[in-house]
Amino acid sequence: MTSVFLEHSATCPLFGAVEKRVAVPGLIRPTLHLLEKKRIDQPVDFRREIHYTYYSYDTSRIVKIHILESNMIKKVGIIGCGQMGSGIAQVAAHADYRVIGNEVSEELFQKGLHRITRLLDRAIEKGKLDSPTREKILGNITGSTDFADLADCDLVIEAATEDMTTKKEIFAELDKICKPEVIFASNTSSLSIGDLASVTGRRDKFVGLHFFNPVPVMRLVEIVRTIDSSDETVAAAREFAESLGKTVVMAKDSPGFIVNVLLIPYLLDSIRQYERGLATRDDIDNAMKLGCGHPMGPLTLADFIGLDTTLFIADIMFDQFRDSHYAAPPLLRRMVNAGYLGKKSGRGFYDYNK
Ligand code: 3HC
Numbered sequence: 001m002t003s004v005f006l007e008h009s010a011t012c013p014l015f016g017a018v019e020k021r022v023a024v025p026g027l028i029r030p031t032l033h034l035l036e037k038k039r040i041d042q043p044v045d046f047r048r049e050i051h052y053t054y055y056s057y058d059t060s061r062i063v064k065i066h067i068l069e070s071n072m073i074k075k076v077g078i079i080g081c082g083q084m085g086s087g088i089a090q091v092a093a094h095a096d097y098r099v100i101g102n103e104v105s106e107e108l109f110q111k112g113l114h115r116i117t118r119l120l121d122r123a124i125e126k127g128k129l130d131s132p133t134r135e136k137i138l139g140n141i142t143g144s145t146d147f148a149d150l151a152d153c154d155l156v157i158e159a160a161t162e163d164m165t166t167k168k169e170i171f172a173e174l175d176k177i178c179k180p181e182v183i184f185a186s187n188t189s190s191l192s193i194g195d196l197a198s199v200t201g202r203r204d205k206f207v208g209l210h211f212f213n214p215v216p217v218m219r220l221v222e223i224v225r226t227i228d229s230s231d232e233t234v235a236a237a238r239e240f241a242e243s244l245g246k247t248v249v250m251a252k253d254s255p256g257f258i259v260n261v262l263l264i265p266y267l268l269d270s271i272r273q274y275e276r277g278l279a280t281r282d283d284i285d286n287a288m289k290l291g292c293g294h295p296m297g298p299l300t301l302a303d304f305i306g307l308d309t310t311l312f313i314a315d316i317m318f319d320q321f322r323d324s325h326y327a328a329p330p331l332l333r334r335m336v337n338a339g340y341l342g343k344k345s346g347r348g349f350y351d352y353n354k
Pocket residue numbers: 119126128188189211212213214215216217218259260295296301305309
């Protein structure tokens with residue numbers, strides 16, 4: 001049996017050109033034609049192996065070659081381990097990425113990790129997760145309070161406070177530390193991705209990756225593409241989101257993207273109707289739950305998202321569109337000013353301390 005080296009160069013649409021020398025036993029002439037390129041089923045594995053099927057003219061044999069990819073996302077940095085950041089860390093670790101969760105203090109990182117552990121333990125109790133998988137997920141997550149730890153990540157997702165100045169400071173700092181090929185993504189729900197990218201020297205490697213709360217449950221990710229995001233960056237971001245089991249929709253870099261530009265006016269209108277006394281809180285929520293089949297009513301959902309976050313997004317959209325659809329009702333602003341932030345503060349339209 002003759003062993004030859006097949007030197008081939010194939011272009012992988014997701015990760016760019018892949019060049020390998022592959023030993024193919026039994027082939028006389030390395031004249032092979034690519035017939036089919038298919039991924040294996042498990043989303044976790046296809047990042048590791050891409051299967052190519054080759055056909056040899058001389059031997060009429062089908063040879064399957066497993067090519068180990070080298071140019072792909074393996075290590076993911078996540079800035080902020082709050083509700084969204086810890087959710088993203090959990091699903092990424094579950095999909096076998098090595099995750100570094102960056103927080104401003106060890107205490108805040110531990111809080112995020114505790115949230116993940118609680119959810120995993122609950123899933124084990126329900127028989128939906130086994131202990132080795134729990135250990136794998138937790139083992140894939142490391143904490144950090146220093147951006148320098150993110151230097152060799154392949155993708156950094158920022159899920160910090162919704163504040164343009166804070167986010168810009170984070171990205172400007174990361175840009176100095178991370179290697180040039182690292183992709184930057186923001187999980188912002190409403191701020192301009194293009195504005196955030198402008199503080200970096202890698203605007204082509206910058207996208208929005210907008211997850212939904214609760215991240216482990218909600219199946220959507222909005223990918224927000226700016227005028228500068230490259231095709232390769234968008235493809236890698238899509239590949240990453242899909243490898244987490246999410247469905248991707250593409251949105252323009254426009255305030256609220258797709259979901260929030262539709263959802264927030266609905267929440268604001270519901271609060272307005274409550275404020276003007278159309279119906280009780282419970283009746284408004286039940287009307288939309290039972291009449292329209294929504295999983296939760298709008299006032300519960302606003303509490304769940306956070307009344308401060310809802311107000312913040314509304315203000316940004318109003319500022320950009322100057323349209324009364326996006327104007328926050330006075331009740332919402334008064335509640336936020338009084339510290340009624342929804343579920344996270346224990347009090348919003350509902351009292352969660354009871
Ligand atoms: N984290 C992780 N998992 C959670 C969770 C959480 N915070 N809350 C609930 N779950 C899981 C439960 O463990 C359960 O899992 P299982 O089916 O495997 O047992 C499943 O979700 C269903 O939970 P429950 O039976 O306790 O309760 P519900 O049936 O009411 O579901 C819900 C909870 C999934 C949150 C559902 O009410 C829902 O879909 N609500 C709407 C959520 C929504 O609209 N999110 C988008 C907000 S907008 C946003 O995030 C964008 C931002 O930019 C503002």
